Structure formats: structure tokens, C-alpha cells
Amino acid sequence: MSASAKEIEQLIGKEYKQGFVTELETDTFPPGLDEEVIYKLWKIKNEPEFMLEYRLKAFRHWQTMKSPEWAFVKFDPIDYQAVSYYSAPKRKEDGPKSLDEVDPQILEAYKKLGIPLDEQERLAGVAVDAVFDSVSVATTFKSKLKEAGVIFCPISEALREYPELVQQYLGSVVPTGDNFFAALNSAVFTDGSFVYIPKGVRCPMELSTYFRINAANTGQFERTLIIADEGSYVSYLEGCTAPMRDENQLHAAVVELIALDNAEIKYSTVQNWYPGDKEGKGGIYNFVTKRADCRGENSKVSWTQVETGSAITWKYPSCVLTGNNSIGEFYSVALTNNYQQADTGTKMIHIGKNTRSTIISKGISAGRAQNTYRGLVKVLKGAENARNYTQCDSLLVGDKCGAHTFPYVEVKQPSAQVEHEATTSKISEDQLFFCQQRGLSAEDAVSMIVNGFCKEVFKELPMEFAVEAQALLGLSLEGSVG
Amino acid sequence: MTTQTASRYTAEYSKIEAKLPGGSLPWLLELRNDALKQFSGRGFPSLREEEWRYTNVSSIEKNLFEPRLEPSDQQIDKDWLKNYCLADCWQIVLVDGYYSAELSNLAGIPKNVTIKSLNELLDADAEQVESYFGKAVSIDEHSFVAFNTAWFGDGAFIRIPAKTLLDKPVQLLHVVTDPNRLAATRNLVIAESMAQAQMIETYVGVDQAYLSAAVTEVFVEPNADLTMFKLQCESEKAYHFGGTYVKQSRDARFSHHNFAFGSLLARSDIHVDLGHASECNLNGLYLGIKRQHLDNHTRINHLEPYAVSREVYKGVLDDRARGVFQGRVVVAEDAQKTDSEMNNRNLLLSNDAEVDTKPQLEIYADDVKCAHGVTVGQLDEKSVFYLQSRCVDEETARNMLTFAFANEMVTKIKQKSLHDLVLAEVLKRFPQRGITQDWL
Numbered sequence: 001m002s003a004s005a006k007e008i009e010q011l012i013g014k015e016y017k018q019g020f021v022t023e024l025e026t027d028t029f030p031p032g033l034d035e036e037v038i039y040k041l042w043k044i045k046n047e048p049e050f051m052l053e054y055r056l057k058a059f060r061h062w063q064t065m066k067s068p069e070w071a072f073v074k075f076d077p078i079d080y081q082a083v084s085y086y087s088a089p090k091r092k093e094d095g096p097k098s099l100d101e102v103d104p105q106i107l108e109a110y111k112k113l114g115i116p117l118d119e120q121e122r123l124a125g126v127a128v129d130a131v132f133d134s135v136s137v138a139t140t141f142k143s144k145l146k147e148a149g150v151i152f153c154p155i156s157e158a159l160r161e162y163p164e165l166v167q168q169y170l171g172s173v174v175p176t177g178d179n180f181f182a183a184l185n186s187a188v189f190t191d192g193s194f195v196y197i198p199k200g201v202r203c204p205m206e207l208s209t210y211f212r213i214n215a216a217n218t219g220q221f222e223r224t225l226i227i228a229d230e231g232s233y234v235s236y237l238e239g240c241t242a243p244m245r246d247e248n249q250l251h252a253a254v255v256e257l258i259a260l261d262n263a264e265i266k267y268s269t270v271q272n273w274y275p276g277d278k279e280g281k282g283g284i285y286n287f288v289t290k291r292a293d294c295r296g297e298n299s300k301v302s303w304t305q306v307e308t309g310s311a312i313t314w315k316y317p318s319c320v321l322t323g324n325n326s327i328g329e330f331y332s333v334a335l336t337n338n339y340q341q342a343d344t345g346t347k348m349i350h351i352g353k354n355t356r357s358t359i360i361s362k363g364i365s366a367g368r369a370q371n372t373y374r375g376l377v378k379v380l381k382g383a384e385n386a387r388n389y390t391q392c393d394s395l396l397v398g399d400k401c402g403a404h405t406f407p408y409v410e411v412k413q414p415s416a417q418v419e420h421e422a423t424t425s426k427i428s429e430d431q432l433f434f435c436q437q438r439g440l441s442a443e444d445a446v447s448m449i450v451n452g453f454c455k456e457v458f459k460e461l462p463m464e465f466a467v468e469a470q471a472l473l474g475l476s477l478e479g480s481v482g
Numbered sequence: 483m484t485t486q487t488a489s490r491y492t493a494e495y496s497k498i499e500a501k502l503p504g505g506s507l508p509w510l511l512e513l514r515n516d517a518l519k520q521f522s523g524r525g526f527p528s529l530r531e532e533e534w535r536y537t538n539v540s541s542i543e544k545n546l547f548e549p550r551l552e553p554s555d556q557q558i559d560k561d562w563l564k565n566y567c568l569a570d571c572w573q574i575v576l577v578d579g580y581y582s583a584e585l586s587n588l589a590g591i592p593k594n595v596t597i598k599s600l601n602e603l604l605d606a607d608a609e610q611v612e613s614y615f616g617k618a619v620s621i622d623e624h625s626f627v628a629f630n631t632a633w634f635g636d637g638a639f640i641r642i643p644a645k646t647l648l649d650k651p652v653q654l655l656h657v658v659t660d661p662n663r664l665a666a667t668r669n670l671v672i673a674e675s676m677a678q679a680q681m682i683e684t685y686v687g688v689d690q691a692y693l694s695a696a697v698t699e700v701f702v703e704p705n706a707d708l709t710m711f712k713l714q715c716e717s718e719k720a721y722h723f724g725g726t727y728v729k730q731s732r733d734a735r736f737s738h739h740n741f742a743f744g745s746l747l748a749r750s751d752i753h754v755d756l757g758h759a760s761e762c763n764l765n766g767l768y769l770g771i772k773r774q775h776l777d778n779h780t781r782i783n784h785l786e787p788y789a790v791s792r793e794v795y796k797g798v799l800d801d802r803a804r805g806v807f808q809g810r811v812v813v814a815e816d817a818q819k820t821d822s823e824m825n826n827r828n829l830l831l832s833n834d835a836e837v838d839t840k841p842q843l844e845i846y847a848d849d850v851k852c853a854h855g856v857t858v859g860q861l862d863e864k865s866v867f868y869l870q871s872r873c874v875d876e877e878t879a880r881n882m883l884t885f886a887f888a889n890e891m892v893t894k895i896k897q898k899s900l901h902d903l904v905l906a907e908v909l910k911r912f913p914q915r916g917i918t919q920d921w922l
Contacts, residue, residue, distance in 0.1 A: 070532070379858075396848035397848065398848055399847060399848045401846075403843075403845050404842070404844045405842060405843040406843075407840065407856070408838070408839075409838065410836070410838045411830060411836065411837050412835075412836045414835065414860060416859065417857075417858070418859060419855075419856070419857050419859075420854075420857070422853060422855070423853040424845050424851075425850065425851055425852070426848045426850070
């Protein structure tokens with residue numbers, strides 16, 4: 001704890017390096033939301049008939065709902081009429097057929113973010129679907145995936161090309177009326193990713209989506225739908241950034257995962273939306289509904305998330321363990337600094353027999369941030385031999401922040417074994433002293449200890465992400481130690 | 483529906499208002515009116531309230547329980563009551579919510595110690611009551627507290643003066659003798675600086691539906707040491723609400739042992755505010771059988787630095803019983819060096835039993851050590867196997883282990899007469915597990 005106040009100031013002042021704005025001509029709807037807007041949206045996206053009905057149903061339901069207030073976050077009411085519900089980079093009629101046709105400025109923007117799309121094809125690695133504001137700009141590696149029978153495309157394209165498949169699964173995990181933000185998303189979602197892994201296929205590469213909010217006063221409402229058919233496997237990565245703006249922007253996404261018999265989905269997120277400045281001005285409101293249905297026997301879904309961005313995070317990636325012997329996992333690192341607020345956790349609903357779930361959550365709170373773990377483990381009557389292990393640890397850095405743990409455990413089955421453990425502490429003086437005594441600076445020591453604290457989660461991340469996550473953690477945290 | 487039935491009670495209020503004690507005291511009258519207003523506005527708590535999400539009290543609304551307006555002259559079965567009167571204790575007995583001088587036994591209490599009925603003190607020395615009443619819990623806490631504040635008819639007032647060591651425990655025995663009776667009592671317990679005392683609250687009643695709603699405010703002043711036991715053995719048809727709200731001053735020590743055995747529906751609140759370097763121990767055991775619903779709600783507020791809190795609650799649920807544990811530890815911004823541990827262990831014995839548990843940590847200070855743990859499950863198979871390998875048949879092995887699980891909380895009682903009574907109550911609830919003999 002040797003760093004002087006001045007050094008701390010400098011470190012806290014570290015720039016959000018993804019905070020640039022790309023000057024683009026965009027097609028943007030005027031702010032406001034009514035049935036007309038939804039009709040226009042449906043029309044412009046050229047979607048099948050059932051979608052109009054789906055969207056309107058969701059919209060009508062949404063109008064009857066109230067913004068939830070139970071989460072441990074504070075924010076001024078959002079004026080949903082002041083948000084534009086569609087913003088797309090202007091482009092030629094047919095949209096880009098290949099990367100060559102993508103607006104070079106967008107490509108430039110992605111390059112700045114460290115995902116050079118055009119290099120992706122050459123580098124063996126990750127297939128990327130990039131969503132810019134509301135529309136999907138480019139999907140790399142399409143051809144190679146096609147060979148394996150994997151469908152990986154923007155959801156708007158999937159709606160046109162595989163309407164039956166989408167209709168069958170869309171909203172089956174997160175129904176239109178599930179919650180306030182999910183209903184809003186169902187009504188106005190503009191794009192997102194769609195993944196279908198056919199029977200017995202092990203997806204040959206990791207799939208990835210990069211989300212970016214660029215235009216001002218727009219909300220981003222993306223929708224991701226991943227279906228892993230019997231015996232298949234897919235690992236999916238998601239990353240997000242946004243420019244620095246003084247006003248708050250809304251991001252209300254819905255992610256649905258469906259794992260059929262013996263299928264496995266691994267979903268990793270590194271969320272680095274703009275967190276607002278150090279006075280708590282601006283930043284993204286990240287209100288996301290993520291849920292997986294382990295529908296098949298022996299299916300498995302694993303969520304890994306590293307949450308470092310956003311002014312407010314409200315997110316509970318959940319698993320409904322319907323199939324017998326299915327497995328749900330949740331690994332999370334949530335870091336909040338300055339005035340960030342995070343209320344995040346998971347729900348594990350055990351329905352099938354011999355279902356197992358693991359929850360590892362690491363919360364780090366610094367500055368004046370509030371970090372809450374909120375989780376539910378529910379074992380229904382039929383879930384014989386269900387097993388859950390939960391561990392939530394919180395680390396406090398500074399005396400103005402808060403760390404809270406709100407687990408809910410509901411068990412109706414005597415053969416179930418549920419364990420929950422939580423601890424809250426600060427970085428131990430002894431550990432710090434030990435590291436410093438071995439010649440490390442206080443900053444490095446803290447960074448090392450925090451990385452160690454999060455190791456259990458980082459080891460679940462795919463290689464590239466783990467590196468990024470560690471770097472992010474260092475960046476977001478460094479300034480707060482003193 | 484909520485407000486409609488709440489107004490049934492509210493409508494009845496005008497009938498009893500004049501008979502309630504303290505009618506001539508403006509401060510109490512005002513407090514009662516505020517509480518009534520609060521209650522008629524909100525009704526009994528609903529499942530929509532976060533702190534009540536697992537406990538549905540609508541049946542209390544449906545039955546209109548009637549308060550007694552003056553002390554009962556009814557004869558009660560003294561032999562039966564004797565079972566619950568502990569030897570080596572001073573007794574203060576409340577029958578249907580009213581003090582009974584006949585049944586109470588306060589012979590030989592030290593002169594400077596006050597153990598009186600609240601009504602008596604309101605007549606004699608209302609100022610003493612005023613300085614404590616409503617200071618540990620406000621009517622805004624929840625509707626039951628408001629309800630109790632508006633409706634209470636009597637209660638006990640216990641004050642241990644500074645530097646006094648009470649060598650015998652004080653037993654506060656609540657008895658309900660009539661069906662459909664509402665017994666609303668309000669108790670004040672004050673342990674002045676450096677005093678030391680033990681108190682035992684016991685709740686019993688006839689085998690009928692009735693509502694016992696008690697609020698106890700406890701003040702543990704600097705360096706005082708108070709131990710409280712609560713043995714809730716209400717009838718299996720009864721409804722029970724018992725709230726204990728504690729304020730601990732600097733360096734004060736407080737232990738609470740909560741045994742929730744009886745009632746069809748019981749809710750127990752233990753809220754503790756911790757002062758500088760104070761220490762608090764909360765232990766609990768809830769045994770649910772048949773269709774019982776046992777809700778235990780605890781809150782520990784670490785308001786100042788250096789306080790230590792330890793909490794262990796255990797539950798055994800059989801048949802169609804449902805157990806609820808909600809425990810919250812709040813560490814305020816200035817409460818550095820807080821050390822807090824909370825543990826909740828549950829054993830489910832039947833396919834229809836249920837347990838809902840919600841341990842919570844809310845922390846605003848950084849230099850703290852806080853942990854909580856929860857388990858729900860069955861007996862450890864390895865332990866069962868171990869016993870079987872020592873020639874104990876499986877059923878006995880399971881019974882032994884179940885008993886041992888619960889008995890851990892009972893063995894914490896040092897007072898022999900209370901220990902035996904609690905143990906007997908445990909065994910009464912699990913007759914097939916009556917295995918105290920021989921090997922123990």
C-alpha cells in the first residue's frame with residue numbers, strides 16, 4: 001500500500017482505449033417506440049411473417065410491464081421513447097457479399113479493437129461475426145464452417161434462410177414475456193448471431209461475435225440463439241465495446257442456448273462496454289438475459305464471463321437442467337471500479353435426475369463501486385441426486401465500495417446435495433508484504449494476487465480470451481490500489 | 483385481498499382500543515395510532531415482500547383471532563404447565579398475553595432488579611417504559627411489528643441494573659389457553675452496563691389454532707452479558723410470530739439460542755445491532771414435521787468497528803414440512819475489522835419436505851472478514867457406512883446421525899433443566915429417532 005495518492009490518480013485516470021467513435025453514415029430510426037416502429041423494423045429486415053406477430057406480442061406484453069427494481073443497482077429511469085431502435089451503417093442494397101465489400105471504416109474500427117477481420121481468414125483460429133450497432137457486418141470463415149455443416153450467421157439472415165429452424169427455437173428458452181428487458185428485446189431486436197451445430201459435429205473452430213455500439217442515442221438489442229444438436233460441441237466467444245459518451249446507452253440483449261442429448265456448449269464472454277468516467281458519468285446499461293436449456297440427456301452448458309465494463313450490469317446467465325444427467329456450470333469474474341454497479345450471478349434450475357451444477361463467482365469491488373452476486377439454486381422434486389456446489393468470493397479494494405452476496409437456495413428433493421460458500425475479504429496485508437519483500441511493486445503484487453484470486457475462472461476461458469481478460473483486469477484495477 | 487382482510491382486524495380495533503393499556507399516555511397513544519395506520523395501509527406481509535417471499539401468512543388473515551381484553555380468570559391445567567416451568571428459575575407467566583401473578587414466581591429476586599408486567603409499570607413508572615419502548619425496532623420494520631405495537635395488551639419488563647449478576651435465569655413463559663385467541667405481547671429486556679443475566683422465553687399453548695405475536699426489545703448496555711433462549715413449542719395448529727430486536731452497546735455480549743419446534747406456521751425474527759467491539763452469537767435449531775412451516779429470519783448489523791458475530795442455524799425437515807432460513811449480515815461503511823461467520827445446515831428427511839435458504843452478505847467496509855456457508859442434503863453416506871461397519875443397522879445408524887445433527891445445538895445449553903426440556907421436545911418430534919440411551 002505504498003502508492004501515493006498522485007500515482008493512484010494517474011492510474012485511475014487510465015483511458016478506456018476502446019472509447020473512439022467511428023464516423024459513418026448510418027440509417028437510423030428517429031427515437032421512439034410504437035407498433036409502427038416495430039412494423040418498419042420488420043419490413044426493413046425483410047423477416048418472415050411469424051416474426052411480426054412475435055415482435056408485436058412481445059411489445060404488447062412489454063407495455064404492461066414495469067422495469068424491475070429488485071436488483072441492487074441505482075439508476076435514473078430510462079426514457080424508452082428517447083432511444084433509437086435501429087441504426088445501421090449505410091450500404092449498398094444487397095449488403096456485403098464478402099469482406100471486400102464491407103465499409104473500410106468499419107473494418108478500421110474493428111482493427112482498432114484488435115479483431116482484424118481480413119486477417120482472420122488467414123490466421124487459423126476464430127470465426128467472427130461482428131455486430132456494429134444493430135446489424136451484423138461481416139461473418140468470417142463462413143465457407144469453412146459450411147463444410148462441417150455448421151450454420152453461423154447473423155440472426156437476420158437465419159430468419160430469411162432457415163425460418164423454420166429459428167421459429168422452432170426462438171423464445172423457447174426465454175419467452176417473450178420473461179422479464180421487462182427480455183420482452184423489450186424480443187420486440188425490437190435487430191440482429192445477433194445464430195448458430196446451429198448439426199448432430200454429432202464438433203465445431204472445427206471457436207465461434208466469436210464482437211459487439212460494438214457506435215452511434216449515439218441508440219440502444220443495442222441483439223439476440224443470440226445457439227442450438228447444439230445431439231452429440232455436438234461448440235465453443236462460443238463474445239466480446240463487447242462501445243465509444244465513450246456522456247450519456248448512458250442501453251444494451252438489452254437476449255441469449256438463448258439449447259443443448260440437446262449429449263451436446264455441449266461453452267459460452268465465454270468478455271464484457272468491456274464503456275463503464276463511464278470516474279465521476280460515474282455515462283457508460284452502458286447492460287441489462288442482459290442469458291439462459292441455457294440443457295434439454296437433452298447428458299448435455300452440458302458452461303458459462304464463463306469476465307465482466308469489467310458497463311456502468312450497470314444486470315445479468316444472470318442461467319441453466320435450466322431439464323435433461324437427466326445434464327450439467328450446468330457458471331464461472332464469473334466481475335470487477336467494478338469507480339461508480340460501476342454490477343448485480344450478476346446465475347440461476348441453476350435442477351429438473352432432471354442426477355443433474356449437476358457448479359458455480360464459481362469472483363467479485364472484485366474497488367473505488368465507489370457496488371458489486372453484488374445474486375444466485376438461485378433450485379432443486380425441484382423430481383431432480384433426484386442433484387448436486388450443486390457454489391463458491392462466491394468477494395475482494396474489496398478501498399473502503400468506499402460494497403460487495404454483497406445474495407444466494408437463494410430452494411430444495412424440494414432430499415437426495416439433493418447443495419453447498420454454498422461465500423467469503424468476503426480484502427487483500428491480505430501478509431500476502432502483499434510477502435510479494436513486496438520479494439521485490440514486486442505494490443501494484444504488481446496486487447495485480448498478481450487478484451489474478452490468482454480469479455484463476456479458477458480464467459482457466460475456463462479459451463486461450464486468447466484468458467490473455468485479454470487478464471490484461472483487462474489489470475487495466476481496470478491498477479488505479480484503485482493505495 | 484390483503485387490505486380487505488387486514489381491515490377486518492382494523493375494524494375490530496375500535497372495540498378493543500379503550501381497553502388497551504396506556505390509554506392515558508399521549509406518547510403511547512400516538513405510537514399505537516401510527517402503528518395502526520401503518521398496519522391498515524399495508525396489511526400483513528405478502529409474498530411480494532422480499533423478506534417474506536417464502537412465508538405465506540394469509541391464513542392469519544383468514545382466521546380472525548380475538549384478543550382477550552383483560553386478564554383471564556380461567557383455570558389452566560397446572561400439571562401440564564409444570565412441564566414447562568423450569569426449576570431454578572424465576573418465572574414470569576403471561577396467560578393469553580396477560581401477566582398472571584398467581585402463576586409467576588418472583589420470590590427472592592434481588593431488590594434492585596425489576597421484573598414486572600408492562601401494564602403495572604405503565605401505571606407506576608411510564609417514563610421508564612417510554613425511554614426504551616420502540617427504540618430497538620420501529621413500526622416501519624414490517625407489518626407484524628406495527629400490528630404488535632397497536633394490539634399488545636401486556637408483556638414483561640425486565641431490567642438488570644448495572645454491575646449485577648443474576649444467579650438464576652429468568653423464564654418468560656407465554657401460555658395461550660383458548661382457541662382463536664390472539665396473544666399480543668410486548669417485552670422489554672434491559673441489561674445495564676456490566677450486568678450479567680440469562681433469560682429463557684418459552685411459548686406453549688392448548689392444542690388449538692391461535693395466534694401468538696410477541697415483540698421483544700432487548701438492550702445490552704456497555705460490557706453487559708446477556709444470554710437468551712427461546713423455546714417455541716406452540717401447538718401444532720397455532721400461528722406464531724416472535725420478533726427479538728437487540729441493540730448491543732460497546733463491548734456488550736449477547737447470545738441467542740432459538741429452538742423452533744412448534745406451530746403450524748412460525749416466523750421468528752432475530753435482529754441485532756452491534757456496537758463497537760461487541761460480540762454476538764446466534765444459534766438456532768428448527769425441527770419441522772407434518773405440515774409445519776418454520777421461518778427463521780436473522781439480521782446482524784455491524785454498525786461499528788471490531789464487532790464479532792457468529793451464527794449457526796440447523797434445520798431438520800420431515801414429512802411435508804418446510805423450513806426457511808433467511809440470514810443477513812450487513813457491514814456498515816465504518817465497521818472496519820468486522821469478523822462475521824454464518825452457517826446454515828439443513829437435513830431433508832422426506833420427499834415432500836422443502837427448505838429455502840437465503841444467507842446474505844451486504845458489505846460496505848473493506849477491512850473485514852466475512853463468510854457464510856449453506857448446505858442442504860442428506861446424511862453423510864460415509865458416516866452411515868462407518869456405523870454399519872461397526873454392526874449398527876442402517877436405520878439406527880441414520881437415526882443416530884440425525885439425532886446427533888440436531889443434538890449439537892442442544893448440547894450448547896448449560897442449564898440442566900432447560901437442556902432436559904429441550905432434549906425431551908426434540909425426541910418428542912422424532913420418536914422413531916429416540917436413541918438417547920446407552921451409547922450417549
